[in-house]
Amino acid sequence: MNKVLIKGNEAIAxxxxxxxxxxxxxxxxxxxxxxxxxxxxxxxxxxxxxxQGEDExxxxxxxxxxxxxxxxxxxASSSPGFSLKQEGMxxxxxxxxxxxxxxxxxxxxxxxxxxxxxxxYFQCTKGGGHGDYRLIVLAPSKGxxxxxxxxxxxxxxxxxxxxxxxLADGFLGQMMEPIELxxxxxxxxxxxxxxxxxxxxxxxxxxxxxxxTNEVGEEHCLAWQKKFDSMRxxxxxxxxxxxxxxxxxxxxxxxxGRIAKSVVLEARRQxxxxxxxxPITLWPFPEKGLAAFKNQVKGIITVELNxxxxxxxxxxxxxxxxxxxxxxxxxGMLPSDNEILNFAAKTFGWSLKxxx
Amino acid sequence: MEQVFKRTAGLxxxxxxxxxxxxxxxxxxxxxxxxxxxxxxxxxxxxxPVGCAGFSLDFFSCDFVGAAHGRAQAVATGIKRxxxxxxxxxxxxxxxxxxxxxxxxxxxxxxxENITSIMVNNAVFGMTGGQMxxxxxxxxxxxxxxxxxxxALSGPPIDLPKTIAxxxxxxxxxxxxxxxxxxxxxxxxxxxRAFEVQQQGLGFALVSVLSTCPTNWGLSxxxxxxxxxxNMMPIYQMGELKVPAExxxx
Ligand SMILES: Cc1ncc(C[n+]2csc(CCOP(=O)(O)OP(=O)(O)O)c2C)c(N)n1
Ligand code: SF4
Numbered sequence: 001m002n003k004v005l006i007k008g009n010e011a012i013a014x015x016x017x018x019x020x021x022x023x024x025x026x027x028x029x030x031x032x033x034x035x036x037x038x039x040x041x042x043x044x045x046x047x048x049x050x051x052q053g054e055d056e057x058x059x060x061x062x063x064x065x066x067x068x069x070x071x072x073x074x075x076a077s078s079s080p081g082f083s084l085k086q087e088g089m090x091x092x093x094x095x096x097x098x099x100x101x102x103x104x105x106x107x108x109x110x111x112x113x114x115x116x117x118x119x120x121y122f123q124c125t126k127g128g129g130h131g132d133y134r135l136i137v138l139a140p141s142k143g144x145x146x147x148x149x150x151x152x153x154x155x156x157x158x159x160x161x162x163x164x165x166x167l168a169d170g171f172l173g174q175m176m177e178p179i180e181l182x183x184x185x186x187x188x189x190x191x192x193x194x195x196x197x198x199x200x201x202x203x204x205x206x207x208x209x210x211x212x213t214n215e216v217g218e219e220h221c222l223a224w225q226k227k228f229d230s231m232r233x234x235x236x237x238x239x240x241x242x243x244x245x246x247x248x249x250x251x252x253x254x255x256x257g258r259i260a261k262s263v264v265l266e267a268r269r270q271x272x273x274x275x276x277x278x279p280i281t282l283w284p285f286p287e288k289g290l291a292a293f294k295n296q297v298k299g300i301i302t303v304e305l306n307x308x309x310x311x312x313x314x315x316x317x318x319x320x321x322x323x324x325x326x327x328x329x330x331x332g333m334l335p336s337d338n339e340i341l342n343f344a345a346k347t348f349g350w351s352l353k354x355x356x
Numbered sequence: 357m358e359q360v361f362k363r364t365a366g367l368x369x370x371x372x373x374x375x376x377x378x379x380x381x382x383x384x385x386x387x388x389x390x391x392x393x394x395x396x397x398x399x400x401x402x403x404x405p406v407g408c409a410g411f412s413l414d415f416f417s418c419d420f421v422g423a424a425h426g427r428a429q430a431v432a433t434g435i436k437r438x439x440x441x442x443x444x445x446x447x448x449x450x451x452x453x454x455x456x457x458x459x460x461x462x463x464x465x466x467x468x469e470n471i472t473s474i475m476v477n478n479a480v481f482g483m484t485g486g487q488m489x490x491x492x493x494x495x496x497x498x499x500x501x502x503x504x505x506x507x508a509l510s511g512p513p514i515d516l517p518k519t520i521a522x523x524x525x526x527x528x529x530x531x532x533x534x535x536x537x538x539x540x541x542x543x544x545x546x547x548x549r550a551f552e553v554q555q556q557g558l559g560f561a562l563v564s565v566l567s568t569c570p571t572n573w574g575l576s577x578x579x580x581x582x583x584x585x586x587n588m589m590p591i592y593q594m595g596e597l598k599v600p601a602e603x604x605x606x
Contacts, residue, residue: 023438049437053430054463061427061460065403065434068421073434091424196419196435198442200398204368206413208404208422 115332246275377577486572
């Protein structure tokens with residue numbers, strides 16, 4: 001077992017190398033910068049190339065070009081930089097190009113702050129760029145998942161010919177944790193018989209995102225939606241923690257999902273039947289995971305580092321069959337486990353024992 | 357009957373969609389001929405812009421990728437970095453390369469990115485209906501400069517090749533025109549050199565081609581050529597602005 005102590009951002013970068021990522025295009029921004037720094041140092045040794053673009057717009061469009069050749073490519077940024085990548089995200093989705101994009105969410109809006117936040121949830125899950133497209137959004141909650149999910153993201157991107165997003169936050173990106181470096185599982189993936197590599201010995205190929213005839217345009221849109229529907233059906237992922245007999249649920253992803261586990265344990269110690277659903281894919285949102293509790297629990301609290309964004313998806317998933325409340329911190333602050341437990345007690349009328 | 361002229365293998369059979377008299381077609385043909393003569397059709401990936409040339413990906417017989425408005429050179433960078441042994445070129449209007457894409461235009465040159473860019477300068481945004489471009493001449497009327505481009509309001513036109521030529525990473529920079537048979541021959545030579553410079557790995561190559569837009573200029577095709585000669589050629593520095601020593605010797 002090969003265990004190393006590295007920063008979350010470095011775990012992402014190392015996983016990209018293991019996944020066979022050959023090209024990385026980036027532009028530094030805190031708290032994601034270690035991804036471009038680590039790869040600048042290590043990717044060339046692994047036979048790859050790192051180009052520091054003039055900005056995020058260039059970087060994502062460089063990814064577009066490299067992905068068009070069938071190569072495995074990645075870019076990473078943080079909120080303001082991710083905003084600049086939105087034009088490219090829309091084009092990548094429309095041109096059906098597999099690219100892995102990392103957004104280490106910092107606090108926003110505007111230049112905001114450098115601390116952990118989940119304020120890009122809407123932008124990441126609802127398509128921050130123009131048009132009707134979807135991305136698989138993976139939400140790791142610890143170093144090991146940053147590594148494992150990045151490994152898998154490349155396969156998911158190739159499987160669906162679609163950009164895949166890793167959405168972490170400044171806390172996860174900056175924290176050092178022991179991580180087991182695993183080898184990539186070899187999975188069978190479709191052949192890239194669409195890549196533009198020079199047409200010697202075959203018919204010419206072209207990759208474009210446009211159809212200016214409405215009839216053809218609709219055909220494209222329907223084909224994309226069919227693909228997005230299949231992702232929605234197959235790729236919903238979530239973790240359940242103490243849910244079997246749960247009367248109340250916390251729902252939180254990433255860092256919040258992690259903190260929420262301690263809350264559940266403390267509540268259980270106090271005899272309160274609290275459980276946790278931790279979404280792993282934010283799109284497709286784990287509707288199936290939540291729908292199962294529609295008639296089981298009395299109330300839900302979403303724990304978020306924003307003003308309440310995921311809560312909308314939670315309400316939809318449970319069809320508003322029970323009250324859904326928001327426990328949140330913003331601007332780079334994290335809630336403590338006590339803070340969440342006290343909020344839940346107040347909200348649901350639990351009486352807590354001393355010492356909490 | 358002996359066939360004395362035929363379509364170059366560098367172009368597909370598809371008829372051009374450009375307006376009658378538009379010189380985009382001549383420039384396409386020159387590039388197609390160069391690709392065929394250098395025997396690189398199978399080893400080339402082109403990048404199409406947004407604008408009238410947005411459909412050029414159907415017209416050239418090599419592999420092609422369609423980019424977002426202004427991003428062709430960033431896309432070309434990605435392709436070239438992934439396939440360093442292939443030839444990669446972008447084909448862009450002046451609006452694409454000198455307005456929305458300026459940052460990329462400067463930085464591919466600054467990096468000495470080993471790609472070739474063809475800039476088609478018709479002094480307007482063609483596709484969107486003849487608005488002012490950074491290349492629009494002072495006093496020139498467009499739909500967004502209806503009283504003529506005003507220096508106080510919009511500044512003088514940008515001579516992009518001249519700017520690019522100042523950057524060390526730019527290996528070859530030329531400004532040519534396709535208004536006459538003589539100039540068309542010179543334009544082809546420059547385009548060929550721009551691809552050869554890439555083949556030799558010398559760095560970034562840019563060829564700006566003065567082109568007409570009869571539709572938006574509101575002139576006949578012949579008058580358009582005359583207008584280009586009388587108004588654009590005196591403003592834009594013409595000829596080979598930068599030639600690497602390796603090429604001069606050859
Ligand atoms: C982001 C964005 N902004 C604006 C447009 C609209 N648009 C399409 S073509 C064009 C101008 C193209 O002009 P130029 O590059 O000079 O090419 P031409 O049509 O003259 O050949 C514009 C502004 C767009 N497609 N995308
Ligand atoms: S609008 Fe102008 S540039 Fe575009 S095809 Fe017509 S003449 Fe050519």
